Amino acid sequence: MTQLLRDAYRYAVLSRKFEDRIIHMGMAGEIPPTLHPGAGHEVCQTAALAALGPDDKVLYSHRGVAYMIARGTPLTAILADIANKEGGTNRGKGGVMHVVDVPHGVLGESGTLGGGLVVCAGVAMALKRFGKGQVVAHFFGDGGSNRGTFHESLNFSAVQRLPAIFFCENNGWAVSVPTSESTSVPDIASRAHGYGIPGVVVDGNDAFAVFDAMTTAVARARNGDGPTLIEAKVVRLAGHYIGDPQLYRPDRDLAAQKDPLPGFAEALIEAGILERADLETIDAEAQAEVERAVAVVAAAPLLDPALALQDLYA
Amino acid sequence: MTQLLRDAYRYAVLSRKFEDRIIHMGMAGEIPPTLHPGAGHEVCQTAALAALGPDDKVLYSHRGVAYMIARGTPLTAILADIANKEGGTNRGKGGVMHVVDVPHGVLGESGTLGGGLVVCAGVAMALKRFGKGQVVAHFFGDGGSNRGTFHESLNFSAVQRLPAIFFCENNGWAVSVPTSESTSVPDIASRAHGYGIPGVVVDGNDAFAVFDAMTTAVARARNGDGPTLIEAKVVRLAGHYIGDPQLYRPDRDLAAQKDPLPGFAEALIEAGILERADLETIDAEAQAEVERAVAVVAAAPLLDPALALQDLYA
Amino acid sequence: MAVITYSQAINQALVEEMERDDRVILYGEDVAIGIFGATGGLRERYGGDRVFNTPISEPLIVGSAVGAAMMGLRPVAELQFADFIFTAGDEVFLKAGMWRFMHGGAYTLPLVVRAPSGGAGFGPEHSACPEAYIMHSPGLLCAVPSTPADAKGLLKQAIRLDNPVIFFEHKSLYGTRGEVPDGEYVVPFGKAVVRREGDAVTIVAWQNMLRRVLAAADRLAADGIEAEVIDPRTLNPFDRETIIESVKKTGACVVVEEGYRTLGVGAEIAATLMEHAFPYLDKPMRRLAIPDVPIATARHFVDRIVPTEDEIYREVKALVG
């Protein structure tokens, strides 16, 4: 666990710095501003993913790129997908929304929210059939959890005892709509009760708690005991999209919000997993890695538009 | 309540006798065999509907015709819809699946199961806006409750505190699929918890219990306190459709199943609402009414096929 | 006449109809702010009872509009992206399209589903112009306004009609400007408009393709080719007559659209010309459309598959030049 959470922190820092750079380039018009910034979610995302093994599978949501980073997808590939350059993963077809990295178990995303939930059930169906103890984790937002596919996927996965973890990142917002305006219960995890599966609420800013909840869910799934619904309460530090003025948001004053990243660092130091001196090294290495990736992608050629016609049929 | 339950019994008897006749004519090829027999469900249906007022609205499911009978739709209209004769309610377009009787608050049915749930939310939205204290009840099966629309409708109705009653008739089967094979919890009503609304399980064979549960839900809805999910455990005495051999069904031996209709009669007698002698009168009157309707419809002309092109646009 | 944007025109239509008729209600995801600007300010103005945000529940959004319309409200529901007609597929095609019919016309269904279509950079599930699916579907009226004036007039009309309307607002048009008539007006459904007169060829196009066609037509005119450009404005009802009459005059036709080519709207126009203008066709009709692939995210890929001004110019020139 020590190494896993140390890595999770590294990934979270790397993701933050990388996204800051992406946002900067996006605002400057150097690359398409298509990212939905993950700031505030990274700790939760990387801590959750730390509980998966290398053969496990991930279906992610649109909130940032920490997912892929934590699974090992190179920054250059992600940035190339955003910049429509050679070296990306989906050859211009899906941009940052559809980064895919099969060897690392990054299976992709449904652009329609909630669409991934039913796909996830199918992935889990296959993993169960393969019988190798693999599991799939699907990340989605509080907003997406109101799709009917949530109901169908949780029910079916519970009936079939599928090795799936449904991980809801509840940041209190769906674009401009506060969760309280769209969702009839304070805890989305309380919906697990209606499927006869565990429903767990965790503080998404507490990496240790997220890791623990996820570890339990993964063990349950590997063991053939079926799915778990985890709800992590997180904070969306940025706008929904790059440049979102967030006029709808009373708490939009970033300064007033608590960034979970420094807290994660402190917790790691307190637990003796990191030394304070490590923080600077991690930061510096992350920044260097980001700059290297930016340079590589800057030099890469734009994708050939003839690719627009490819990859539809096998 | 006395009169309401007495009527409910009358409607249940009438529906049973009417359907028996419809099944008979359907098997004999005199009319299309399109009914999904309601035998076993009628007591529950008519008792539930007894709790509604004349200005309330109903969206029903495919399981039989007791719904419309209890609302006051003439038998001739229902039979004409089945027989594609003049005098029906939907002019050949929808048959028995789409009997509609707006003055009696019978709004219709979605042929795709679960499709009525979202329509119901919209009806409730309108009723709330009209502010006259009307409510809408939507009947659906255990099978249909697994559609994603269940989730979306219950959540939204709860958020908006809509005057809707979601009434699930759980007969343990969806065509040939036992509920335990499709649904991850024994009580569908337990799913109400995840929406923050009351979820009530009742014995659907107990008309008094059904009436009580429904009365509470209606009061809550009228009062602006929002929706209720009621689950009535009922028995499907017949096949899914007319002529269904039910080879899939271990309990298909009708004799072994308990018909709730005699029990309803006994309970009414015990409560002093009916005399034993009334039973025969009710039976005889029902049979006579059925025969009258059959005669009227037999004499009615087939619908003009030119109607196939009408009623699409207003 | 005032000059306003397409998005402002939609906002004006909503305001005017909500003022006129308090049965009109408006809802969908983020409508309180209006992510494309069209619905901003309406919640403040008409209150949360008439204008409200919904959960991310597309079947609920469209299905509840059917229920509300049945009861006499006049809901204007929004799908945040036109592609989500499939996310609410049952409710769009089977409920809105058929509910009145299958209940024998027992009530009317005055509902509008607003659906932002087209655009580049949004990816395969957020970029389509799926109007051909709607045009193929009985029971669904279909509007494809190209100018601010039409966006306003057609939306006002859509809200007043007693039938379900799928109202496509093209995302690339939201910021475009144009004159709108002063005072009260509506634009009727089923009446195409000739955007440019000519006798050499008939070009049918709408929304963003119409802009490119008009630009190409100017270049063609400089080469001495006068194209007649027809904007159908609605696809159901579809004004076949105006197209047929034009082709009888020009003898040639090109359809330019932003939908997929196979069974795109152009196919229906081809069949219509076969049936009603065959002897007048000097040459076969041609179609410019997306070559049967989803619309990739990369913007420069979109230009590769969506007809450009240049391609339109070349194609028409090759046909009649």
Add this chain to the structure above:
Amino acid sequence: MAVITYSQAINQALVEEMERDDRVILYGEDVAIGIFGATGGLRERYGGDRVFNTPISEPLIVGSAVGAAMMGLRPVAELQFADFIFTAGDEVFLKAGMWRFMHGGAYTLPLVVRAPSGGAGFGPEHSACPEAYIMHSPGLLCAVPSTPADAKGLLKQAIRLDNPVIFFEHKSLYGTRGEVPDGEYVVPFGKAVVRREGDAVTIVAWQNMLRRVLAAADRLAADGIEAEVIDPRTLNPFDRETIIESVKKTGACVVVEEGYRTLGVGAEIAATLMEHAFPYLDKPMRRLAIPDVPIATARHFVDRIVPTEDEIYREVKALVG
């Protein structure tokens, strides 16, 4: 050659492919019994791990097939009625159709969605032949088998293909009989078959309309009109060449289909003939189809709107007689 029903042919295809490849799994509502008879006995034979009933959750049925196929299984999912492609609209059109594309071809999607279409008496939401919607949609292959032999051979091929296939089984055909080849065979996608040779007119039809067309063609032959009847067998890929070549010979074409007329498959054929056989057309192509209304429940209404043998006979006779 054995004579079996269409339904038995589908069952045989499933058995043979499940024997051959244990990645093939089968699921849907009531598949353990098979309400139209096609999947009976398979759960007993292959066990509940490979053949299972699902909840009434169409998005789950199709969406999970995408997920399972991504991982290397070869799911055969069933929608109980073809109309339910809209109930699972997002999953059919946006997931199955686009998932591979939008992830840059990172994996294959070998899945089949079986969808019983057509028939009379089932009502507006259970009777459609919605193949034109699929034909318009990139990424979805589409089979419309007309005979037991083709049902078997196309389904076996569909299961082996690495792309999503929407496989329409016409409900009126389940009980029809025909010869199927002995031994192992598949029918390729994209190859039409000439069901009857002739030189007076080309008629394109499939599934239940094909049966009526062939009956009408016999009557036409008695009148001295030899119709060439083409069964496309798959609509994506669509064998345009066979139709074009035939029309070059006959100079006339009629398309008979059970879908809605506007933007039905006939529209695409009209456009195709415009583009590739215009000089050879002696007369305009004609379409027989459902006149843009949903399919009512009353059986005698269905006969009023679905092309009958009589109408086909009269229409063709009027065109070339």
